[in-house]
Amino acid sequence: MNEILYLVIPCYNEQEVLPETSSRLKAKMSGMIQSGLISPDSRVLFVDDGSRDSTWELISKYHEQDPLFSGLKLAHNQGHQNALVAGLMQAKEHADITISLDADLQDDTDAIDKFIAEYYNGCDIVYGVRSSRATDTVFKRTTAVGYYRFLKLMGVEIVENHADYRLMSKRALEALARYDEVNLFLRGIVPLIGFRTSVVEYERHERFAGESKYPLKKMLALAMDGITSFSVKPIRLITTLGVIIFLVSVLALLYLLIIKLMGWTVAGWTTVMGSIWALGGIQLLCLGIIGEYIGKVYKEVKHRPRYIVDTFLNK
Structure with missing residues (x-):
């Protein structure tokens, strides 16, 4: 006491x-x-x-x-x-x-x-x-x-x-x-x-x-710190996402080859543009997550x- x-x-x-x-x-x-x-x-x-x-x-x-x-x-x-x-x-x-x-x-x-x-x-x-x-x-x-x-x-x-x-x-x-x-x-x-x-x-x-x-800005920053300081799951999710997108692209390629061999002609402009925007957004998101981890490593190694x-x- x-x-x-x-x-x-x-x-x-x-x-x-x-x-x-x-x-x-x-x-x-x-x-x-x-x-x-x-x-x-x-x-x-x-x-x-x-x-x-x-x-x-x-x-x-x-x-x-x-x-x-x-x-x-x-x-x-x-x-x-x-x-x-x-x-x-x-x-x-x-x-x-x-x-x-x-x-x-x-x-x-x-x-x-x-x-x-x-x-x-x-x-x-x-x-x-x-x-x-x-x-x-x-x-x-x-x-x-x-x-x-x-x-x-x-x-x-x-x-x-x-x-x-x-x-x-x-x-x-x-x-x-x-x-x-x-x-x-x-x-x-x-x-x-x-x-x-x-x-x-x-x-x-x-x-x-x-x-x-x-x-709100500081709350979001604190939230990001909490996630990236104690978990590598976001990085692993990127790997998983990459594998999924790769498998989907293989299936899409097979589908395109089949319809070409069968002589079907489809304009496909909307599909192409949608795919470009979707993949571009996913890539930027993945780069951003990786950048967060690299930024933390950069701060840690300086050890200020x-x-x-x-x-x-x-x-």
Whole structure:
């Protein structure tokens, strides 16, 4: 009991939500400290991912006013996943437990007590899983369900309806640190660690203020990372598709030879043009999928740092 907990919260242009977020998290952490659930050395670690507004100024002010708040400033914007890993790796040096959550108050903070309880029951990783998607639009709900099913079809091990709201023990973080790939998809990496895991269900709230930092474009990019980082099935599908098209072309050739020998004359313009467009589209699609993998290999072999820390505030 009485372990040191760090809440790790990536922030990008979150000046509108930070006042309310810091207030609620302070009340939550103070209550757990007073009850003896966590150590007084526990902290709320805000990670500024190269924000362009006053996010870092607010983090610095909270740190000066109360040592409960810590701040980590990255040299420039590296993306949510890299910012989250930066915070987790920094927290690993000071904490026994970390819980990652978003700054927009959509993750139910009341579930934190359940996370801690599961940890004390022997779990190294606890996943926060949404109990429903009632707050999502029909489009987002439909695409999310389809995405998780598609990932499983591609052979990716992933916890359905789980984002990045999770608890990780120090031992689990040390194991995570051994995954040094540049293309990060934590929802796929963490299940690979192993160790004992558990699930805590929670209701996801509406965003308190501001706009989502994950528009459709970023969601699609994250989805592509999830597929291409953990599965080679798309490449194998290309091979299968190539074999099928080859067999179909052989049958088509035999058919054309037969009708020619029988003296039938068919204009065939529509068939020829349709075949050209179809095959051209398939070839471009296949090249695009191969290009995604080559691009990932290109990024990995350069082995550039995933993030660079500018400032770390911690009392």
